[in-house]
Amino acid sequence: MEFNDKQIEILETAERLFAAKGFDGTSVREIAKEANINLASISYYFGSKEKLMEAIFNYRINNAWFAVKTLVDDHSLSPIKKMDMLVDSVIDRISEKECFHRIMVRQQIIAKDDIVTKLINESRARNIEIINEIIRDGQQQKLFKKKIDTPLLVITMIGTIYQMMNTQDFYRQVHKLESLDETAFQHHIRLVLKAHLKTIFKTILINEA
Amino acid sequence: MEFNDKQIEILETAERLFAAKGFDGTSVREIAKEANINLASISYYFGSKEKLMEAIFNYRINNAWFAVKTLVDDHSLSPIKKMDMLVDSVIDRISEKECFHRIMVRQQIIAKDDIVTKLINESRARNIEIINEIIRDGQQQKLFKKKIDTPLLVITMIGTIYQMMNTQDFYRQVHKLESLDETAFQHHIRLVLKAHLKTIFKTILINEA
DNA sequence: AAATAATTCAAACGTTTGTTTTAATTCAAA
DNA sequence: TTTGAATTAAAACAAACGTTTGAATTATTT
Numbered sequence: 001m002e003f004n005d006k007q008i009e010i011l012e013t014a015e016r017l018f019a020a021k022g023f024d025g026t027s028v029r030e031i032a033k034e035a036n037i038n039l040a041s042i043s044y045y046f047g048s049k050e051k052l053m054e055a056i057f058n059y060r061i062n063n064a065w066f067a068v069k070t071l072v073d074d075h076s077l078s079p080i081k082k083m084d085m086l087v088d089s090v091i092d093r094i095s096e097k098e099c100f101h102r103i104m105v106r107q108q109i110i111a112k113d114d115i116v117t118k119l120i121n122e123s124r125a126r127n128i129e130i131i132n133e134i135i136r137d138g139q140q141q142k143l144f145k146k147k148i149d150t151p152l153l154v155i156t157m158i159g160t161i162y163q164m165m166n167t168q169d170f171y172r173q174v175h176k177l178e179s180l181d182e183t184a185f186q187h188h189i190r191l192v193l194k195a196h197l198k199t200i201f202k203t204i205l206i207n208e209a
Numbered sequence: 210m211e212f213n214d215k216q217i218e219i220l221e222t223a224e225r226l227f228a229a230k231g232f233d234g235t236s237v238r239e240i241a242k243e244a245n246i247n248l249a250s251i252s253y254y255f256g257s258k259e260k261l262m263e264a265i266f267n268y269r270i271n272n273a274w275f276a277v278k279t280l281v282d283d284h285s286l287s288p289i290k291k292m293d294m295l296v297d298s299v300i301d302r303i304s305e306k307e308c309f310h311r312i313m314v315r316q317q318i319i320a321k322d323d324i325v326t327k328l329i330n331e332s333r334a335r336n337i338e339i340i341n342e343i344i345r346d347g348q349q350q351k352l353f354k355k356k357i358d359t360p361l362l363v364i365t366m367i368g369t370i371y372q373m374m375n376t377q378d379f380y381r382q383v384h385k386l387e388s389l390d391e392t393a394f395q396h397h398i399r400l401v402l403k404a405h406l407k408t409i410f411k412t413i414l415i416n417e418a
Numbered sequence: 419a420a421a422t423a424a425t426t427c428a429a430a431c432g433t434t435t436g437t438t439t440t441a442a443t444t445c446a447a448a
Numbered sequence: 449t450t451t452g453a454a455t456t457a458a459a460a461c462a463a464a465c466g467t468t469t470g471a472a473t474t475a476t477t478t
Binding site for chain 4: 422435439441446
């Protein structure tokens with residue numbers, strides 16, 4: 001799946017608009033205007049609005065867990081350290097590609113049997129497998145508990161990150177952090193999330209119930 | 210805010226369709242057809258599609274945390290028990306009104322300054338206040354830790370529940386639970402979620418880091 | 419330089435959109 | 449039973465939608 005500069009411009013503009021206004025709430029005319037390209041170019045390059053959405057997923061979903069995979073193969077790291085680094089990595093990755101993840105959440109709520117859902121599920125299955133490798137390792141070293149529901153663990157991790165993403169304005173307001181500039185606040189919630197999820201992970205993986 | 214039978218029929222049909230296909234993905238003609246009412250009735254009763262959405266939120270958001278409030282005032286319960294019951298209550302409530310919560314998640318991702326977002330934030334503020342009461346009580350009784358980020362705790366609770374709601378098909382598949390019928394599976398994930406979140410809550414509230 | 423392919427563009431296509439209009443009908447109070 | 453308001457129904461509205469067309473332009477190949 002190779003995209004030229006113009007296609008990438010369209011993809012990233014569409015991604016931004018889909019994230020902000022939803023797929024059905026964004027018109028192809030709006031995308032064309034915002035990307036400074038002609039209306040027909042979208043059909044020309046991608047075939048349709050639907051296929052443009054699929055292209056966004058192909059563009060983003062592939063090298064998503066590349067860094068995590070290399071993590072697993074590093075035998076100098078303890079499973080506990082690996083899980084900590086996993087948390088850091090996932091939070092940073094989602095923060096970087098916030099627009100895309102907003103689209104993914106919306107898509108997951110609606111779609112059931114389309115191509116995009118299939119892509120998401122394939123990616124999810126791969127991620128679970130990678131994390132399971134770390135956990136199995138930790139169990140063999142008697143560091144982790146025997147019974148661990150990996151998908152549930154991932155659900156709490158991703159769910160917490162997404163929920164923070166969607167309600168960060170409220171979180172900021174409650175904690176009276178309006179004085180912080182946007183960058184500082186984003187940095188702050190990343191740190192908070194990382195510490196929070198690492199604590200939760202240790203409970204689930206190590207401590208007794 | 211009083212609605213007659215016909216209005217409620219429209220509201221609940223619209224809720225179901227908005228949850229399944231999104232606000233922009235659902236046409237007023239579709240709602241009218243599905244609810245067996247005339248197209249013009251929607252404008253007649255609610256003014257516009259936008260106001261229909263607002264009506265759904267007014268219809269659902271009010272008595273949402275009614276049960277939880279009575280929980281707080283019951284002085285025969287320990288704060289720990291109260292938090293356990295809170296988890297049960299929230300999971301049951303969201304499960305019951307799944308369609309509405311799907312709409313809410315989608316709305317949160319997009320909306321920034323509209324009436325619906327204001328309604329959601331007001332509700333959230335009230336909920337945080339109620340939970341804070343329980344937690345303060347637990348802290349005074351030296352049962353809970355001193356520093357607790359209540360909004361963050363709620364974010365993990367709600368985020369985990371929502372993420373399970375959105376990815377339950379995948380969860381079912383990974384755990385090979387396709388043989389269970391829908392009701393049994395729904396019951397199962399509720400139990401799993403309840404135990405899971407109670408464990409997490411105890412870590413955050415009681416245990417040392 | 420000529421020919422061929424790839425891309426850009428404005429205009430138009432037929433649908434569908436949310437909403438309004440206007441007339442018919444139902445219903446309750448006088 | 450008459451009167452007036454509330455409700456229902458079908459038709460019409462302009463605007464916006466995704467997509468296609470065919471000519472103009474640019475780029476690549478021969």
